[in-house]
Amino acid sequence: MSLPLLSLLVFLPLVGALLLWLLPVRAVRHAVALVMLLTLLLSTAVLLAYDPAGARFQLVERSLWIASLNVHYLLAVDGISVLFLPATALLFLGSLVAGWNSVPDAPRLHFSLLLLFQTVTLGIFCTLDTVLFFFFWELSLVPLYFLLGRWGVTAGCRQAAARYFLIMLAGGIPLLIAFVMLASSQPVPTFDLITLLEVRLPRSTQLAVFLLCLLGFAVKVPLVPLHTWLPRFALAAPGSLTALLVGLKLGAFGLIRFAIPLAPDVAQNLHWLLAGLGTVTLLYGAVGVLGQTNLRVGLAYASICHVGLAVLGLAALSAQGVQGAVSLLLSFSVATGGGFILLEFLRQRTGSTDINALGGAAKTMPLLASGFLICGLAGVGMPGTSSFPGEFLLILAALQSHTGAGMAALFGLSIAAGAFLALYRQAFFGPVRRREVAEAQDLRPREWLVLVALIVMIVGIGIYPGPWIDIVRPASEAWAAGVRR
Numbered sequence: 001m002s003l004p005l006l007s008l009l010v011f012l013p014l015v016g017a018l019l020l021w022l023l024p025v026r027a028v029r030h031a032v033a034l035v036m037l038l039t040l041l042l043s044t045a046v047l048l049a050y051d052p053a054g055a056r057f058q059l060v061e062r063s064l065w066i067a068s069l070n071v072h073y074l075l076a077v078d079g080i081s082v083l084f085l086p087a088t089a090l091l092f093l094g095s096l097v098a099g100w101n102s103v104p105d106a107p108r109l110h111f112s113l114l115l116l117f118q119t120v121t122l123g124i125f126c127t128l129d130t131v132l133f134f135f136f137w138e139l140s141l142v143p144l145y146f147l148l149g150r151w152g153v154t155a156g157c158r159q160a161a162a163r164y165f166l167i168m169l170a171g172g173i174p175l176l177i178a179f180v181m182l183a184s185s186q187p188v189p190t191f192d193l194i195t196l197l198e199v200r201l202p203r204s205t206q207l208a209v210f211l212l213c214l215l216g217f218a219v220k221v222p223l224v225p226l227h228t229w230l231p232r233f234a235l236a237a238p239g240s241l242t243a244l245l246v247g248l249k250l251g252a253f254g255l256i257r258f259a260i261p262l263a264p265d266v267a268q269n270l271h272w273l274l275a276g277l278g279t280v281t282l283l284y285g286a287v288g289v290l291g292q293t294n295l296r297v298g299l300a301y302a303s304i305c306h307v308g309l310a311v312l313g314l315a316a317l318s319a320q321g322v323q324g325a326v327s328l329l330l331s332f333s334v335a336t337g338g339g340f341i342l343l344e345f346l347r348q349r350t351g352s353t354d355i356n357a358l359g360g361a362a363k364t365m366p367l368l369a370s371g372f373l374i375c376g377l378a379g380v381g382m383p384g385t386s387s388f389p390g391e392f393l394l395i396l397a398a399l400q401s402h403t404g405a406g407m408a409a410l411f412g413l414s415i416a417a418g419a420f421l422a423l424y425r426q427a428f429f430g431p432v433r434r435r436e437v438a439e440a441q442d443l444r445p446r447e448w449l450v451l452v453a454l455i456v457m458i459v460g461i462g463i464y465p466g467p468w469i470d471i472v473r474p475a476s477e478a479w480a481a482g483v484r485r
Contacts, residue, residue, distance in 0.1 A: 004061050005042065005046050005049060005059055006059055006061055006075040006076070006077065006126050007061055007075060009039065009042040009043055009046060009085065009122055009126070010075070010119055010122045010123050010126055011119060012035065012039050012042060012119075013035055013036070013039055013115040013116070013118040013119045013122070014115065014116060016032065016034075016035030016115050017111070017112040017113075017115035017116050017119075018112075019031070020032070020108050020111060020112050020115075021112070025107060025108065028107050028108055029096075029100060029107065029111070032096060032111045032114070032115065033093075033096060035115060036089065036092055036093045036096055036115075036118070037093070039089045039092070039118065039122075040086065040089040040090060040093060042089075043085040043086040043088070043089045043122075044086055046059065046077065046082065046085055047082055047083070047085065047086055050077060050079075050082045050471070052079055052470060052471050052473070052474050052475075053474065056078050056079075056474075056475060056478050057076040057077070057078050057128065057194060058076065058077060058078070059075075059076060060074070060075070060076040061074070061075040062074050062075075065129075065131075065132070066131070069131070069189070069191075070183075070189055070191070071129060071131045071132070071191050072129050072132075072191070072192060073132060074127065074128045074129040074132065074192060074193075074194075075126045075127055075128065076126070076128050077125075077126060078475040078478075079471050079472045079475030080256060080257070080322070080326055080472065080475045080476065080479065081125045081126065081253075081257070082471065083326070083468060083471060083472070084125045084248075084253070084329075084330065084333075085122060085125060087248075087330055087333040087334070088121050088122055088125065088248060088333070089118075090333065090334075090453070090457075091243060091244060091247050091248065091333045091337045092114070092118045092244065094243070094337065094338065094341050094450050094453070094454075095114075095240040095241070095243050095337075095341060096114070096240075097341075097446055097447065097449070097450050098238075098239060098240035098243070098341040098345060098447075099238060099240040099344070100446070101348075102151075102238060102240070102344075102348060103151065106150075109146075110147065110150075110151060113142075113146055113147050114143065114147065116139075116142070116143045117140060117143040117144065117147070117244065120136045120137075120139045120140040120143075121136075121244075121248060121250070123135075123136035124136045124137060124140070124250055124253070125253070128192070128193040128194055129192060129193065130179040130182065130183070130191040130193060130196075130258075131179065131191045132191075133179075133193075133258075134172070134175060134176060137172060137175065137250075137254075138169075138172050140250075141164075141165050141168050141169060144164065144165075144241075144245070145161050145162075145164070145165045146161075147237075147241055148160060148161040148164065148233065148236060148237050148241060149161035149162070151238065151241075152236045152237055152238070153236065153237065153238050153347065154235060154236045156232075156236055157237070160232045160233055160235075160236035160237070161236075163229055163232065164232075164233055167219060167226075167229050168219060170219070171216050171218075171219030171220060171226075172216060173216075174212040174213070174215045174216040175212065175213060175216035175217070175254075177212055178208070178209045178212035178213050178216065179191065181205060181208060181209055181212075182196055182201075182205075182209060182262065185201055185205050186199065193257075193258070196262060197261055197262070197482060200264075200265075201262075201263070203265055203266065206262075206263035206264075206265055206266040207263070207266045209259075209262055209263045209266075210259060210260075210262075210263035210266040210267060210270065213254070213255075213259035213262070213263070214255070214259050214273075214274075216254075217252075217254040217258075217259055218251065218277070219251065220250055220251030220254070221249065221252050221255070221281075221307055221311065222251065222304065222307075223277050223278075223281045223307075223311065224280050224284045224285075224304070227281070227284075227285075227304055230246075230300050230303075230304065231288075231297045231300050231301065233245065233300075234246070234296045234299070234300035234340075235294060235296060235297055238344055238347070239296060239340040239341060239342075239343040239344030239345075239347060239353075240340070240341060240344045242296065242300070242340045243336075243337040243338070243339075243340035243341050243344070244337070246299075246300065246303045246332065246336050246337065246340060247332050247333045247336055247338075247340070248332070248333060248337075249307055249310075249329045249332055252307055252310050252311065252325065252329055253329065255311065255314060256314065256322060256325060256479070260314065260317070260483060261479060261482055261483060264482065264483040264484070264485070267317060267483060268317060268484070271315045271316075271317060271401070271402075272315075272402075274311055274312075274314060274315035275312055275315035275398075275401075275402045275405045277308075277311060278308045278309065278310070278311030278312030278313075278314070278315060278405070279308065279312055279408050279409060279412075280308070281304060281307065281308030282305050282306075282308030282309050282312060282408075282412045282413070283305075283308075283411075283412045283415075284304070284305075284308075285301050285303070285304030285305025285306070285307075285308055285412075285416065286301075286302075286305045286412040286413065286415040286419065287415065288304065288305075289301045289302050289305065289415075289416055289419035289420060289423070290415065290419045290422075292423065293354055293355050293356055294353055294354045294355070295346075295354075295423060295427055296340070296343055296353045298419070298420070299336065299339050299340060299343065299376075299379070302336070302379055302380070302416055302419075302420060303332065303336050303379075305412060305413070305416045306328065306336075306379065306381075306387070306391075306413075306416075307329075307332075308409075308412075309328065309394050309395075309398075309409055309413070310324075310328050310329060310390075310394060311325075312394065312398050312402070312405055312406075312409055313325050313328075313393070313394030313395075313397045313398055315398075315401065315402060315405075316397040316398060316400065316401035316402070317401075317480065317483050318397055318400075318401070318480050319473070319476040319479070319480040320393050320396060320397045320476075321394065321398075321401075322472075322476035322479050322480060323390075323393050323469060323472050323473060323476045324389075324391070324392070324393030324394035324395075324396075324397055325390070325394060326390075326472050327389050327390030327393065327465065327468065327469065327472065328387060328390030328394060329390075330386075330390075330461075330468070331378065331385075331386040331387040331390055331461070334375075334378065334386050334454060334457045334458055334461070335375050335376075335378035335379045335385070335386055335387055335458060336375070336379055338371075338375045338450075338454040338458075339372060339375035339376060339379060341450060341454075342368060342371050342372045342375060342451070343372070345368055345443065345447055346358075346361070346365070346368060346372075349365070349436070349440040349441065350434070350436045350437050350440055351436055352436075355423060355426040355427040357434060357437075358426075358427040358428070358434075358437060359426070359427070359429075359430045359431060359432060359433045359434070359437065360428070360430050360431050360432035360433065360437060360438075361427060361428045361432075361437050361440070362428040362429055363432055364432065364437060364439075364440045364442070365440055365441075365443070366442065367443045367448070367451065368442060368443055368451075371443075371451040371454065371455070372424070372428075373424060373428075374454070374455055374458060375454060375458070376420050376421075376424060378458045378462070379420070380413065380416060380420055381413065381417075382462075383462070384459065384462045385458050385459065385461075385462040386457060386458045386459075386461040386465075387462075388462055389461070389462070389465040389469065391413070395409060395410065
Protein backbone atom coordinates (compact mmCIF):
# COMPACT_ATOMS: atom_id res chain seq x y z
CA MET A 1 0.00 0.00 0.00
CA SER A 2 1.22 3.51 -0.73
CA LEU A 3 -0.02 4.77 2.64
CA PRO A 4 2.36 3.70 5.47
CA LEU A 5 -0.41 2.62 7.81
CA LEU A 6 1.86 0.87 10.29
CA SER A 7 4.26 3.80 10.63
CA LEU A 8 1.33 6.17 11.12
CA LEU A 9 -0.11 3.85 13.74
CA VAL A 10 3.14 3.32 15.66
CA PHE A 11 4.28 6.93 15.76
CA LEU A 12 0.94 8.77 16.12
CA PRO A 13 1.04 8.47 19.95
CA LEU A 14 4.64 9.72 19.99
CA VAL A 15 3.68 12.77 17.91
CA GLY A 16 0.78 13.34 20.28
CA ALA A 17 3.15 13.13 23.27
CA LEU A 18 5.31 15.90 21.79
CA LEU A 19 2.33 18.10 20.96
CA LEU A 20 1.06 17.92 24.55
CA TRP A 21 3.82 20.30 25.61
CA LEU A 22 2.37 23.00 23.35
CA LEU A 23 -1.11 22.83 24.89
CA PRO A 24 -2.50 24.40 28.06
CA VAL A 25 -2.77 22.00 30.99
CA ARG A 26 -6.58 22.03 30.97
CA ALA A 27 -6.61 20.63 27.41
CA VAL A 28 -4.06 17.85 27.94
CA ARG A 29 -6.43 15.03 28.93
CA HIS A 30 -8.83 15.70 26.07
CA ALA A 31 -5.93 15.85 23.61
CA VAL A 32 -4.66 12.49 24.84
CA ALA A 33 -8.13 11.00 24.46
CA LEU A 34 -8.29 12.30 20.88
CA VAL A 35 -4.86 10.82 20.05
CA MET A 36 -5.86 7.45 21.50
CA LEU A 37 -9.16 7.45 19.60
CA LEU A 38 -7.29 8.18 16.35
CA THR A 39 -4.87 5.37 17.20
CA LEU A 40 -7.83 3.03 17.66
CA LEU A 41 -9.21 4.06 14.27
CA LEU A 42 -5.84 3.48 12.60
CA SER A 43 -5.45 0.07 14.24
CA THR A 44 -8.92 -0.83 12.97
CA ALA A 45 -7.90 0.30 9.46
CA VAL A 46 -4.85 -1.99 9.67
CA LEU A 47 -7.08 -4.89 10.71
CA LEU A 48 -9.48 -4.23 7.83
CA ALA A 49 -6.58 -3.95 5.36
CA TYR A 50 -5.15 -7.31 6.45
CA ASP A 51 -6.21 -10.30 4.34
CA PRO A 52 -6.00 -13.62 6.25
CA ALA A 53 -5.93 -15.54 2.96
CA GLY A 54 -3.07 -13.44 1.55
CA ALA A 55 0.66 -13.51 2.17
CA ARG A 56 1.82 -14.32 5.67
CA PHE A 57 3.38 -10.89 6.29
CA GLN A 58 1.43 -7.93 4.94
CA LEU A 59 1.53 -4.11 4.93
CA VAL A 60 5.31 -4.44 4.76
CA GLU A 61 7.33 -1.22 5.18
CA ARG A 62 11.05 -1.59 4.64
CA SER A 63 13.83 0.99 4.61
CA LEU A 64 17.56 0.76 5.29
CA TRP A 65 18.18 2.18 8.77
CA ILE A 66 21.84 1.48 9.70
CA ALA A 67 23.63 0.65 6.47
CA SER A 68 26.93 -0.44 8.03
CA LEU A 69 25.17 -3.12 10.09
CA ASN A 70 22.51 -4.05 7.50
CA VAL A 71 19.77 -3.04 9.96
CA HIS A 72 16.41 -2.15 8.44
CA TYR A 73 13.37 -0.21 9.53
CA LEU A 74 11.02 -3.12 8.88
CA LEU A 75 7.37 -3.19 9.88
CA ALA A 76 4.73 -5.77 8.95
CA VAL A 77 1.84 -7.71 10.47
CA ASP A 78 0.56 -11.25 10.22
CA GLY A 79 -2.40 -13.09 11.71
CA ILE A 80 -0.53 -13.57 14.98
CA SER A 81 0.14 -9.87 15.59
CA VAL A 82 -2.59 -7.91 13.78
CA LEU A 83 -5.30 -8.39 16.42
CA PHE A 84 -3.00 -7.13 19.15
CA LEU A 85 -3.02 -3.67 17.58
CA PRO A 86 -6.70 -2.76 18.23
CA ALA A 87 -6.49 -4.63 21.55
CA THR A 88 -3.58 -2.39 22.57
CA ALA A 89 -5.40 0.76 21.47
CA LEU A 90 -8.55 -0.21 23.39
CA LEU A 91 -6.68 -1.09 26.55
CA PHE A 92 -4.76 2.21 26.56
CA LEU A 93 -8.02 4.08 26.09
CA GLY A 94 -9.56 2.23 29.04
CA SER A 95 -6.46 2.94 31.13
CA LEU A 96 -6.77 6.64 30.31
CA VAL A 97 -10.37 6.69 31.56
CA ALA A 98 -9.33 4.87 34.76
CA GLY A 99 -6.64 7.44 35.51
CA TRP A 100 -8.58 10.48 34.27
CA ASN A 101 -8.64 12.33 37.60
CA SER A 102 -5.80 10.56 39.42
CA VAL A 103 -2.85 12.60 38.12
CA PRO A 104 -2.54 15.46 40.63
CA ASP A 105 0.77 16.82 39.35
CA ALA A 106 2.74 17.10 36.10
CA PRO A 107 -0.07 15.88 33.79
CA ARG A 108 1.92 16.71 30.64
CA LEU A 109 4.79 14.47 31.75
CA HIS A 110 2.48 11.67 32.87
CA PHE A 111 0.46 11.50 29.67
CA SER A 112 3.53 11.99 27.47
CA LEU A 113 5.06 8.91 29.10
CA LEU A 114 1.80 7.02 28.65
CA LEU A 115 1.72 7.84 24.92
CA LEU A 116 5.41 6.91 24.60
CA PHE A 117 4.62 3.54 26.14
CA GLN A 118 1.81 3.07 23.62
CA THR A 119 4.20 3.80 20.74
CA VAL A 120 6.80 1.26 21.88
CA THR A 121 4.12 -1.36 22.57
CA LEU A 122 2.68 -1.01 19.06
CA GLY A 123 6.25 -1.09 17.71
CA ILE A 124 6.94 -4.39 19.45
CA PHE A 125 3.92 -5.97 17.75
CA CYS A 126 4.75 -4.56 14.30
CA THR A 127 8.52 -4.78 13.86
CA LEU A 128 10.24 -7.66 12.03
CA ASP A 129 13.84 -6.49 12.41
CA THR A 130 15.46 -7.85 15.56
CA VAL A 131 17.47 -4.68 16.26
CA LEU A 132 14.39 -2.49 15.89
CA PHE A 133 12.45 -4.93 18.07
CA PHE A 134 15.14 -4.75 20.74
CA PHE A 135 15.08 -0.95 20.53
CA PHE A 136 11.33 -0.86 21.24
CA TRP A 137 11.64 -3.62 23.85
CA GLU A 138 14.20 -1.79 25.95
CA LEU A 139 12.62 1.63 25.42
CA SER A 140 9.42 0.34 27.07
CA LEU A 141 11.26 0.29 30.41
CA VAL A 142 11.67 4.08 30.52
CA PRO A 143 8.00 5.18 30.66
CA LEU A 144 7.06 2.34 33.00
CA TYR A 145 9.86 3.23 35.43
CA PHE A 146 8.79 6.85 35.73
CA LEU A 147 5.04 6.16 35.67
CA LEU A 148 5.39 3.74 38.59
CA GLY A 149 8.13 5.59 40.46
CA ARG A 150 6.39 8.99 40.47
CA TRP A 151 2.69 8.13 40.35
CA GLY A 152 2.64 4.88 42.31
CA VAL A 153 0.04 4.37 45.04
CA THR A 154 2.20 2.93 47.86
CA ALA A 155 5.20 4.14 49.81
CA GLY A 156 7.37 1.49 48.18
CA CYS A 157 6.55 2.43 44.59
CA ARG A 158 10.04 3.78 43.86
CA GLN A 159 11.68 0.59 45.07
CA ALA A 160 9.22 -1.46 43.00
CA ALA A 161 9.98 0.69 39.94
CA ALA A 162 13.74 0.29 40.38
CA ARG A 163 13.36 -3.46 40.90
CA TYR A 164 11.26 -3.81 37.77
CA PHE A 165 13.66 -1.70 35.70
CA LEU A 166 16.77 -3.63 36.76
CA ILE A 167 15.19 -7.07 36.32
CA MET A 168 13.90 -6.22 32.85
CA LEU A 169 17.21 -4.61 31.89
CA ALA A 170 19.00 -7.80 32.88
CA GLY A 171 16.45 -9.83 30.91
CA GLY A 172 17.30 -7.85 27.77
CA ILE A 173 20.95 -8.96 27.81
CA PRO A 174 20.31 -12.57 26.68
CA LEU A 175 17.96 -11.27 23.97
CA LEU A 176 20.65 -8.99 22.59
CA ILE A 177 23.20 -11.81 22.60
CA ALA A 178 20.74 -14.11 20.80
CA PHE A 179 19.98 -11.54 18.10
CA VAL A 180 23.69 -10.86 17.51
CA MET A 181 24.35 -14.62 17.24
CA LEU A 182 21.53 -14.94 14.72
CA ALA A 183 22.90 -12.14 12.56
CA SER A 184 26.49 -13.36 12.68
CA SER A 185 25.48 -16.91 11.75
CA GLN A 186 24.54 -15.74 8.23
CA PRO A 187 27.03 -15.34 5.32
CA VAL A 188 25.84 -11.74 5.10
CA PRO A 189 24.88 -10.58 8.62
CA THR A 190 21.20 -9.71 8.78
CA PHE A 191 18.66 -8.87 11.45
CA ASP A 192 15.67 -9.39 9.12
CA LEU A 193 13.28 -11.85 10.76
CA ILE A 194 11.68 -12.81 7.43
CA THR A 195 15.09 -13.85 6.09
CA LEU A 196 16.11 -15.59 9.32
CA LEU A 197 12.94 -17.70 9.35
CA GLU A 198 13.81 -19.12 5.94
CA VAL A 199 17.24 -20.39 7.08
CA ARG A 200 17.79 -23.58 9.08
CA LEU A 201 20.51 -22.75 11.59
CA PRO A 202 23.03 -25.29 12.92
CA ARG A 203 21.72 -27.16 15.95
CA SER A 204 24.33 -25.68 18.29
CA THR A 205 23.35 -22.16 17.26
CA GLN A 206 19.68 -23.02 17.65
CA LEU A 207 20.30 -24.32 21.16
CA ALA A 208 22.02 -21.12 22.25
CA VAL A 209 19.41 -18.89 20.59
CA PHE A 210 16.49 -20.83 22.05
CA LEU A 211 17.79 -20.82 25.61
CA LEU A 212 18.80 -17.16 25.48
CA CYS A 213 15.44 -16.07 24.05
CA LEU A 214 13.58 -18.26 26.52
CA LEU A 215 15.44 -16.66 29.41
CA GLY A 216 14.98 -13.13 28.09
CA PHE A 217 11.27 -13.48 27.41
CA ALA A 218 10.54 -15.60 30.51
CA VAL A 219 11.33 -12.60 32.71
CA LYS A 220 8.55 -10.62 31.05
CA VAL A 221 6.02 -13.46 30.65
CA PRO A 222 6.62 -14.02 33.66
CA LEU A 223 7.49 -17.67 34.22
CA VAL A 224 8.27 -19.10 37.65
CA PRO A 225 10.79 -18.49 39.25
CA LEU A 226 11.27 -15.15 37.42
CA HIS A 227 7.84 -13.84 38.42
CA THR A 228 8.60 -12.14 41.73
CA TRP A 229 8.45 -8.60 40.34
CA LEU A 230 4.82 -8.81 39.19
CA PRO A 231 2.96 -9.04 42.56
CA ARG A 232 5.02 -6.11 43.90
CA PHE A 233 4.35 -4.12 40.73
CA ALA A 234 0.61 -4.82 40.98
CA LEU A 235 0.51 -3.66 44.60
CA ALA A 236 2.60 -0.50 44.07
CA ALA A 237 1.17 0.68 40.74
CA PRO A 238 -2.26 2.16 40.04
CA GLY A 239 -4.56 -0.39 38.44
CA SER A 240 -4.63 1.62 35.21
CA LEU A 241 -0.88 1.03 34.77
CA THR A 242 -0.94 -2.62 35.87
CA ALA A 243 -3.71 -3.21 33.33
CA LEU A 244 -1.31 -2.26 30.53
CA LEU A 245 1.50 -4.46 31.80
CA VAL A 246 -0.62 -7.52 32.57
CA GLY A 247 -3.16 -7.09 29.79
CA LEU A 248 -0.49 -6.98 27.09
CA LYS A 249 1.64 -10.12 27.44
CA LEU A 250 4.68 -8.98 25.47
CA GLY A 251 6.89 -11.76 26.82
CA ALA A 252 4.57 -14.52 25.64
CA PHE A 253 4.30 -12.80 22.26
CA GLY A 254 8.10 -12.84 22.05
CA LEU A 255 8.15 -16.60 22.59
CA ILE A 256 5.70 -17.04 19.72
CA ARG A 257 7.39 -14.58 17.38
CA PHE A 258 11.08 -15.31 18.02
CA ALA A 259 12.12 -18.04 20.45
CA ILE A 260 10.37 -21.06 18.94
CA PRO A 261 10.33 -20.36 15.16
CA LEU A 262 14.00 -19.28 15.09
CA ALA A 263 15.13 -22.53 16.76
CA PRO A 264 12.57 -25.10 15.58
CA ASP A 265 14.72 -28.23 15.90
CA VAL A 266 15.74 -27.45 19.45
CA ALA A 267 12.17 -26.42 20.32
CA GLN A 268 11.01 -29.88 19.26
CA ASN A 269 13.72 -31.51 21.37
CA LEU A 270 13.07 -29.30 24.40
CA HIS A 271 9.29 -29.26 24.22
CA TRP A 272 9.32 -30.86 27.68
CA LEU A 273 11.11 -27.79 29.07
CA LEU A 274 8.40 -25.45 27.77
CA ALA A 275 5.68 -27.78 29.03
CA GLY A 276 7.33 -28.09 32.44
CA LEU A 277 7.81 -24.36 32.88
CA GLY A 278 4.24 -23.70 31.77
CA THR A 279 2.80 -26.31 34.14
CA VAL A 280 4.83 -25.16 37.15
CA THR A 281 3.87 -21.54 36.45
CA LEU A 282 0.21 -22.46 36.11
CA LEU A 283 0.09 -24.42 39.37
CA TYR A 284 2.16 -21.86 41.28
CA GLY A 285 -0.07 -19.02 40.10
CA ALA A 286 -3.22 -20.93 41.06
CA VAL A 287 -1.93 -21.69 44.56
CA GLY A 288 -0.67 -18.11 44.85
CA VAL A 289 -4.20 -16.75 44.42
CA LEU A 290 -5.29 -18.79 47.45
CA GLY A 291 -2.91 -16.97 49.77
CA GLN A 292 -3.84 -13.39 48.85
CA THR A 293 -5.99 -10.84 50.63
CA ASN A 294 -5.50 -8.03 48.08
CA LEU A 295 -7.57 -8.17 44.91
CA ARG A 296 -4.84 -6.60 42.76
CA VAL A 297 -2.20 -9.09 43.89
CA GLY A 298 -4.67 -11.96 43.56
CA LEU A 299 -5.46 -10.93 40.00
CA ALA A 300 -1.72 -10.73 39.25
CA TYR A 301 -1.24 -14.32 40.43
CA ALA A 302 -4.26 -15.40 38.37
CA SER A 303 -2.62 -13.87 35.30
CA ILE A 304 0.58 -15.82 36.08
CA CYS A 305 -1.52 -18.99 36.23
CA HIS A 306 -3.17 -18.43 32.87
CA VAL A 307 -0.05 -17.34 31.02
CA GLY A 308 1.43 -20.65 32.22
CA LEU A 309 -1.40 -22.36 30.34
CA ALA A 310 -0.47 -20.41 27.20
CA VAL A 311 3.16 -21.59 27.43
CA LEU A 312 2.02 -25.17 28.06
CA GLY A 313 -0.15 -25.03 24.93
CA LEU A 314 2.73 -23.60 22.89
CA ALA A 315 4.83 -26.60 23.91
CA ALA A 316 2.61 -28.71 21.64
CA LEU A 317 4.21 -26.84 18.69
CA SER A 318 0.93 -27.13 16.81
CA ALA A 319 -1.33 -24.69 15.00
CA GLN A 320 -4.02 -25.42 17.57
CA GLY A 321 -1.69 -24.48 20.41
CA VAL A 322 -0.71 -21.19 18.74
CA GLN A 323 -4.35 -20.31 18.00
CA GLY A 324 -5.23 -20.98 21.62
CA ALA A 325 -2.26 -19.00 22.95
CA VAL A 326 -2.96 -15.96 20.77
CA SER A 327 -6.68 -16.10 21.61
CA LEU A 328 -5.95 -16.28 25.34
CA LEU A 329 -3.40 -13.47 25.19
CA LEU A 330 -5.94 -11.30 23.37
CA SER A 331 -8.50 -12.09 26.04
CA PHE A 332 -6.02 -10.89 28.67
CA SER A 333 -6.41 -7.41 27.20
CA VAL A 334 -10.14 -7.48 27.81
CA ALA A 335 -10.61 -9.67 30.87
CA THR A 336 -7.50 -9.17 33.03
CA GLY A 337 -6.80 -5.64 31.77
CA GLY A 338 -10.45 -4.73 32.31
CA GLY A 339 -10.35 -6.26 35.79
CA PHE A 340 -7.42 -4.06 36.81
CA ILE A 341 -9.14 -0.98 35.39
CA LEU A 342 -12.24 -1.71 37.49
CA LEU A 343 -10.05 -2.30 40.54
CA GLU A 344 -8.55 1.16 39.96
CA PHE A 345 -12.08 2.58 40.04
CA LEU A 346 -12.57 0.71 43.34
CA ARG A 347 -9.27 1.94 44.83
CA GLN A 348 -10.07 5.55 43.96
CA ARG A 349 -13.38 5.28 45.82
CA THR A 350 -12.35 3.31 48.91
CA GLY A 351 -8.58 3.86 49.12
CA SER A 352 -7.88 0.12 49.12
CA THR A 353 -8.39 -3.15 47.24
CA ASP A 354 -7.72 -5.35 50.29
CA ILE A 355 -10.62 -7.64 51.10
CA ASN A 356 -10.31 -6.81 54.80
CA ALA A 357 -10.92 -3.12 54.01
CA LEU A 358 -13.87 -3.77 51.72
CA GLY A 359 -16.74 -6.10 52.52
CA GLY A 360 -20.22 -5.28 51.29
CA ALA A 361 -18.93 -3.23 48.35
CA ALA A 362 -21.60 -4.75 46.09
CA LYS A 363 -24.30 -2.99 48.12
CA THR A 364 -23.04 0.51 47.34
CA MET A 365 -21.34 -0.21 43.98
CA PRO A 366 -23.44 -2.89 42.26
CA LEU A 367 -22.37 -1.96 38.72
CA LEU A 368 -18.67 -2.02 39.57
CA ALA A 369 -19.09 -5.31 41.43
CA SER A 370 -20.98 -6.87 38.52
CA GLY A 371 -18.39 -5.70 36.01
CA PHE A 372 -15.50 -7.10 38.04
CA LEU A 373 -17.32 -10.42 38.40
CA ILE A 374 -17.76 -10.65 34.62
CA CYS A 375 -14.07 -9.85 34.05
CA GLY A 376 -13.08 -12.39 36.68
CA LEU A 377 -15.27 -15.13 35.21
CA ALA A 378 -13.75 -14.37 31.80
CA GLY A 379 -10.29 -14.63 33.36
CA VAL A 380 -10.99 -18.13 34.70
CA GLY A 381 -12.33 -19.30 31.33
CA MET A 382 -16.07 -19.41 31.96
CA PRO A 383 -17.89 -20.74 28.86
CA GLY A 384 -19.46 -17.89 26.94
CA THR A 385 -16.65 -15.48 27.81
CA SER A 386 -13.65 -14.32 25.78
CA SER A 387 -11.08 -16.61 27.45
CA PHE A 388 -12.99 -19.85 26.93
CA PRO A 389 -12.13 -20.44 23.22
CA GLY A 390 -8.42 -19.94 23.86
CA GLU A 391 -8.36 -22.05 27.02
CA PHE A 392 -10.31 -24.83 25.30
CA LEU A 393 -7.86 -24.95 22.38
CA LEU A 394 -4.87 -24.85 24.73
CA ILE A 395 -6.18 -27.66 26.93
CA LEU A 396 -6.89 -29.81 23.86
CA ALA A 397 -3.37 -29.15 22.53
CA ALA A 398 -1.85 -29.92 25.94
CA LEU A 399 -3.80 -33.15 26.42
CA GLN A 400 -2.78 -34.38 22.97
CA SER A 401 0.94 -33.63 23.40
CA HIS A 402 1.56 -33.71 27.18
CA THR A 403 -1.33 -35.61 28.75
CA GLY A 404 -0.08 -35.49 32.34
CA ALA A 405 0.65 -31.78 32.17
CA GLY A 406 -2.77 -31.19 30.60
CA MET A 407 -4.49 -32.97 33.49
CA ALA A 408 -2.44 -30.94 35.99
CA ALA A 409 -3.49 -27.79 34.12
CA LEU A 410 -7.17 -28.66 34.54
CA PHE A 411 -6.59 -29.15 38.26
CA GLY A 412 -4.73 -25.84 38.56
CA LEU A 413 -7.38 -23.90 36.65
CA SER A 414 -10.04 -25.28 39.00
CA ILE A 415 -8.05 -24.06 42.01
CA ALA A 416 -7.62 -20.61 40.45
CA ALA A 417 -11.35 -20.34 39.72
CA GLY A 418 -12.30 -21.32 43.27
CA ALA A 419 -9.74 -18.93 44.76
CA PHE A 420 -11.05 -16.02 42.68
CA LEU A 421 -14.64 -16.65 43.74
CA ALA A 422 -13.56 -16.79 47.40
CA LEU A 423 -11.74 -13.45 47.10
CA TYR A 424 -14.70 -11.90 45.30
CA ARG A 425 -17.18 -13.09 47.93
CA GLN A 426 -15.15 -11.65 50.81
CA ALA A 427 -14.56 -8.31 49.07
CA PHE A 428 -18.02 -7.57 47.67
CA PHE A 429 -20.50 -9.38 49.95
CA GLY A 430 -21.20 -9.40 53.66
CA PRO A 431 -21.80 -6.41 55.93
CA VAL A 432 -20.40 -2.96 55.13
CA ARG A 433 -17.69 -2.25 57.73
CA ARG A 434 -16.02 0.97 56.55
CA ARG A 435 -17.39 4.45 56.00
CA GLU A 436 -15.49 4.77 52.70
CA VAL A 437 -17.34 1.75 51.32
CA ALA A 438 -20.71 2.88 52.67
CA GLU A 439 -20.37 6.31 51.04
CA ALA A 440 -18.77 5.14 47.79
CA GLN A 441 -20.33 6.23 44.50
CA ASP A 442 -21.01 3.70 41.76
CA LEU A 443 -19.66 4.06 38.22
CA ARG A 444 -19.81 7.48 36.57
CA PRO A 445 -21.00 7.95 32.95
CA ARG A 446 -17.54 7.72 31.31
CA GLU A 447 -16.76 4.67 33.48
CA TRP A 448 -20.07 3.19 32.32
CA LEU A 449 -18.73 3.30 28.76
CA VAL A 450 -15.68 1.26 29.80
CA LEU A 451 -17.89 -1.31 31.52
CA VAL A 452 -20.26 -1.63 28.56
CA ALA A 453 -17.35 -2.01 26.12
CA LEU A 454 -15.79 -4.71 28.33
CA ILE A 455 -19.03 -6.69 28.60
CA VAL A 456 -19.73 -6.46 24.86
CA MET A 457 -16.26 -7.72 23.96
CA ILE A 458 -16.11 -10.41 26.64
CA VAL A 459 -19.51 -11.87 25.75
CA GLY A 460 -19.28 -11.22 22.00
CA ILE A 461 -15.91 -12.93 21.57
CA GLY A 462 -16.95 -15.75 23.91
CA ILE A 463 -20.15 -16.55 22.05
CA TYR A 464 -18.88 -15.97 18.50
CA PRO A 465 -15.08 -16.39 18.34
CA GLY A 466 -15.08 -17.56 14.71
CA PRO A 467 -13.99 -14.31 13.01
CA TRP A 468 -11.02 -13.86 15.32
CA ILE A 469 -9.92 -17.51 15.07
CA ASP A 470 -10.18 -17.29 11.28
CA ILE A 471 -7.74 -14.37 11.26
CA VAL A 472 -5.23 -16.25 13.40
CA ARG A 473 -5.58 -19.69 11.76
CA PRO A 474 -3.58 -19.26 8.50
CA ALA A 475 -0.64 -17.60 10.27
CA SER A 476 -0.67 -20.23 13.04
CA GLU A 477 -0.65 -23.03 10.46
CA ALA A 478 2.31 -21.39 8.70
CA TRP A 479 4.01 -21.02 12.09
CA ALA A 480 3.52 -24.70 12.95
CA ALA A 481 4.62 -25.82 9.47
CA GLY A 482 7.82 -23.78 9.80
CA VAL A 483 8.59 -25.32 13.17
CA ARG A 484 7.97 -28.90 12.07
CA ARG A 485 9.38 -28.77 8.53
